[in-house]
Every structure is written in structure tokens, then in C-alpha cells.
Amino acid sequence: MRKIALGVASLGLVAGLVLVFAFARAPVSSADEGEGSCVACHEKLNPGIVSQWRASKHAKADDVVSCDTCHGSDHQCEEDADKARTPSPKTCKKCHFKQVKQFSKGKHALADLSAKAIPMVANQPEAIQKMACLGCHLIGKKWDDGSVGKCDSCHTRHLFSAEEARQPEACETCHMGEDHSQYEMWRSSKHGIIHHTQPKSGRAPGCYNCHMGDGDHAVMTGWGFLGLRLPNTTEEWNNDTMTVVKAIGPWGHDEEGMNARVGAIKALQLARLDDESFQKARTKMLDACTKCHSRSYAKEHLESADEIIRETTHLLAEAVRIVDGLYTDGILPETEDGPKHTDLLLFYDSPTEVEQELYRMFMFHRQKAFQGAIHVNPDYMHWYGWAPMKSSMQRIQALAKAMREKAGK
Template sequence: MRPLIAILAAFLIAGVASGSECIDCHKAVTPGIVDQWLSGNMSKHFSCEVCHGNEHKSSNDWEKAKMPTPETCKACHPQQYEQYASGKHYYAWIAMKAIPALQHIPTPQRDLEGFKGCSGCHKIGYIEDKGAYKYGAAACDSCHTRHKFSKEEARKPEACLPCHMGFDHPQYEMWSTSKHGVIYRIEGDTGRAPKCQTCHMPEGNHAVMTAWGFLALRVPEDDEEWWKDRVTILQALGVLDENGNPTERFEIVKAGKVARLSKEEWQAERERMIKVCSQCHSENFAREQLEAADKMIREADRVFAEAIRTVKELYDLGILEKPEDWKYAPDLLQFYEVKTPIEEELYLMFLEYRMRTFQGAFHMNPDYSHWYGWAPLKASLVKIKYEAEKLKAEKLKEKTTENTKEAKETPEAEKETKKTPGFGVLLSLAGISAAYFARRKL
């Protein structure tokens, strides 16, 4: 045992010495990083090489410094890693890469080249290509930002703000302007009002799962009418084909955990949330509130499905043409890369208004749910149905014009022939009669 202790002690001493060398150099090169590192708890226990390796020795071989990955953090935080690996954040990168519209996004916004768009938040997910790892792609530092790596920072709701805001997922805005958020803003982090971590990371669980998931979709659905609407939405997502059978995208949805694929899976997450809510409210009140939010999803799906069917009819009638590189039409996962204004409106219904309708309801913000979600959702349906009727009328007018033009170009004699029923038959009979009487005379 003593030799082992001696070896470990020697390693730690060497590590501290190595860390000191890193600090001495980086004080001149990146002093801010050094200050952050020294202010954090990790600097009191580890040297720089624990995360970055020991191959980088000078400014001439900086590229040899290893970039941390989730596995790097796992060495000291196995439980948190396992929770993370079972949750939705782990699959964030996979979910982003599965979106067809991604191919049209500039590379700095979709890849590891700067994190200037979708990738800036989705980098919290597990990235398969280890060789492509760059600064900020360690996943854990999305919340425990480098180089302080503070647990207290990650426990604040503001830590969630950079990603959970804006167009399609403004959860922070919803929460911060709800009664819960207002109490937090008035009193601070006293524990009286729930924050993001209270509900979504109870007891520090890093899985961060919810009953409905990002898309608020679950299969199957007991409500028959709701299930019909759900199928329409899943078909527009390309997850089910026209016959209701799973497509290749179904496997992506399954792998990315963006929907709930069994009642048991959904119910387990619902019961977990009930337990959280019951810390302050009665269980009956908690269930009533969450079930009311469930109903908002159903109502939003009804409106959204009607809009999808309206656009689908335009494809069926040949008024809208499916692009050659699309497998499904309409295809909600093309996002704003659609080809017509009516589909642009459908995209807004999907990723903005429907999302805000149910997200606002679950975040206890009735004003947000109604005026930023439900109201524009309904308005969009009116626009889509009105535009669809215009497009159908234009198509009918175009067809009528073609028929009129064709009629004008037809010779008069041919027109008369076409107008007289059986005219050709009468001519034939007249010819036969003439021949018959000619023979009689002979």
C-alpha cells in the first residue's frame, strides 16, 4: 500500500509542478483564463494536464493540447455522466444533424466552426467525431462554463438562458415573466419559487427529461380524434408515411428522444414532475394544471393538423410541386427552406406558435401561451386557408383560360363536327343510302 501511495503522491506533485508551468506561461498569453481557473474549485485539486494531457509543452506545440470531452469529465463525475448520457441533452447534436434544412445553413452555424448558430447550443450533445473536437465542445462546459467550472453557476436559471430563449423555445422568457419567475426576481434564489433546475433537474439529475419532449408528441394516443391529428403531424414530419407506417426518420426521433414512444415512458416523466410540483402544491392541483396544459397541446394539434391537410391538398391537386430533393411534402423539417409563402406560414405554426402555445402553458404563463402562441396559431390557419382558396381559384382560372384558348384555335368545321352529335354517323348513312339507290336504278 505504501508504494502505491508514494506513486500517487509523486504523480500529484508532478501534476502541480506541471500546472504551475502552464499558469506561468498562460498568465501572459491568456490571463483571463488563468484568473477563472484559479477562482474555481477544480484548481485546488487538479492540474491543467488532467484535462488537457501532458503533450503540450510550449507555444510551439499548442496543437498537442487535448480538448476535453464528456468522457474527460466522466472520470471524476461518473454518476452525472450516466445521467447526462440517458437524457435529451446527450442527443442534442444528433437531433440537430438529422434536420434536412441543416444542409442549407452556413457551416459556422451548423458545425464545430465557431458555433455561430444551431451548433452553439446543440454542442451540449455527444459528438461522435472526436477528431473534430474544438473549443467549447466538451458538452459539460455548456452549463459549467470554462475555466471556473462552477456548480453554483450551473444551478442558476440564467445558465439556461443562452439556449432556452428566442424563436422556437423561449422557455426562459416564459418562466421569468410567470409568477414563479417574478417571485425569483423579487426575492432571489430563496427556494420559494421554482427555477429551471428545480423542475427539470430534481436532486441534481442531469438527464433533464420531460414528459412531452421538445415536439410534444407521443405515440400512441387514446383520444381517437387527437390521434388522427397526431398522425397528420407525424406524416408532415416525415416520421410516418402516407399509410401510417414508420419511416427512417422514426428511428431518428427514437434515437434523439424528442418524442415519447410509449405510455409508460410518458407516465414515468409525468409522475416525476408531479412529485416536484407537490413540494409546494397539492397533488390534485398539480395534476389539474398539467392536464390543462396537455389539453392545450390537443387544441393546438387540431388547428395545426387542419393547416397541414390544407397544404397537403394543394400538393395532391398538383398546385404545389414537390421539390426533387424532398422525400416528403409538405415537409416540416425543411423549416424556412420551403418554396412557397403558404408553407412558410406552416413552418411558423410548427416551430413558433404551436411551441409557444404548449410551452407557455407548462411554464405557467397564460399570457404567453395565448397571445404569443394560440392567437397567432389561429391567425395562421386563416391565412393558410385563404391562400389555399386563392391558389385553387388561380389554378381553375388558368385551366379555364387554357380550354378557351384551345377552343379558339380549333377550326370552325371541326367545331361544328364536334358540336353535332353523331354527325359522322349521319354522313356514313347518307353515303350508304346514295349507293343503294344508285344500284336500284341500274
């Protein structure tokens, strides 16, 4: 009897101590999940956030990376929620220096700049602008603290998983659609089919194997988005490239305008203007292929894709010259606020039918032809790419001819 009473009394003492301790506790510490902590309150408010965090390596680390590690501890209760800090890559950098640094040197870090570089965007309704560009280009967000990027573009919060980012679907939201359908191309290529039908085999590559296989967050390819670079292997190819480059951009076609344009193209790395970086990217890519193919096999594939880029650039340049001719001969009118020359970056705001056709040839068909060739997808290369390019060319020729006849020239 006495033994039991003593037991109850000491239990009471322990419980009391625990209670006193709980109330006297300092606001928060990283590993804290007790009453009044970030985790306890948010577990009720947003159980999804907390359970994802619990499943993350951050929660399981010896030195727990908790809510306050990233969001600070200025916000403590319902009333001061606006004091919670929004973490930027600078926050991650404390522990992931390498990835943050690499990311800041890669192409994704330029996404903010490029979204702002296209003037016709400003003519769209504000709500359209916001989702149309930033929906994807926020991956290169510039923060007030000087850091750049949104790491949760690929490692979504609050799981922050490397395995998730290794899935091609992590790239799909952005790398899909008319002008950069890399996901669709890859998915229906032999690589994508094997990746999906034998997911655990590791036999076939997803995006990350070829583009981030060594964990390098500074993604950048040789040819880039538009498959335009200088120097190329022939003079004709260089001339064709210059014809297209001149038609990119509203910066005017005089010398001053041309310099401004080249400056912007360089800053954005829109066209690649040095051979060294191309060769470096090519070597790195071949190293990735060599894990599964012989070097010469992979090299042959990439070189035949290069040839397809040459052909598509030539066809596009021909079309640009036809439209340019309409301006030079005064058949396309120079208006006060309209373009004075072919301007490929007017996109769907291009003022005439012939320029609309050129826009589709440039942004949709050529993109699919050369990107499909690169991503080993015969159908994208041919039926979604080269074939409609040829049809567009016919249409542009016919429209130009009719316009010249109508103008009597």
C-alpha cells in the first residue's frame, strides 16, 4: 500500500516538474516540437506541411533543420504571422554552399532577366503577364538579399528531396509545350519509354542524368534554347545565323541598335557567341552518354542533330529574308509604332498574316525540329518540326507573292 502511494506521489512530482519546465521554456529551439512550438501549432493549422517536413532529411538530421532554421523565430503566435521570414537561397547557402553557388552560375539563374527582356509582354493584361512568364521563370527569382533562384522549383517544399528532383516530372511543368517540349520529346523517345517501363532498372536516362548527372546545378547546354551560335562550321551557316539574330529583338537595326541587341543576347546567353563554352558543354554531355553508349555512337548522334540545326536555321533564314524584303520594298508599311523590320520577338502580336506565319515557323516548328533531333525523337523532329516548317515556308512564299502582286511590285 505504502509502496503504491509513494509511486503515485513521485509520478505526480515528475509530471509537475515537466509542466513547470514546459511553461518556463524559452520560445523555440530547432529541435523543439513541444507545446507552443512552430511544429505543434502548425501541425494543427497545416498538417500537410508538418508531415512533409517530418518525412524530409531536414527533420531527420542529427542537427534538426526545423521551421525556425529557415523562417526565423520572430513570429511566435497567430497575431504576428507576417514576421515569419521567407527563406531565399541565402538561407540554404549556410548548409548547401556548393549547390547555391553552382545554381547562380547556370542558365536557370538568368530566367528572371529573360522574362523581362521581351517588350511585347508589357502590352498584355497584368494578370496574364504574371502567370504567363513568372509561372516558370520564377526559377531565376532575384531576391532583395542579392541571392538568386527558387530551390523549391525542383525540390518542392517541405520535403526538399533529391530523389524528387531526379524524376523527369520535376522538370515537366516548365519544359513542355509548344516552344520547348523537351518532356514530351524525351517521354516518347526510346530513353523515356525504357525509363517508364523499367523504372528501377536505371537502363535509360531521365533529364537529370544528361543535364545534372554530376549534381552540378549550373545547367547550360551548348546550343541553348534557340539553337543559334557563332562561329559555325560554314560561312553560309554563319550568315543564316546572323540573319535570324538580326530579326530577334526590337532594338532597332542601326549600328547602335545592333550593339544593344548583341549586348542583350550576350547577357542572356540567348545565342552562344564563343566556341570554347560550346566545346566544353559538348564534352561534358558526351561524358554523360558514355556511361551507357560508346563515345563514337553518341558523338555521331549529336553531330547529326547539329546538321539538322543547320538545315532548320537555313530554312528559317530564307523565310526571314522574304519578310525582310517586304519591308525593304515598302510592301509591309512602316507605321509610327509598328516594326520597321522583321521582328521575331513580337510573337503573337506580329501585325500581319505573313509575320504570324513566320512566328509559328520560328517559335513552334523549328524549335520542335531541332530539339526533337537532339532528344532522339524522330517524330518530333520530322512531323511536328521539319514538315510544318516546310508548309510554313510555302505559305510565306505564297502570301509574299500575293502582297507583291497587290502592291504592283
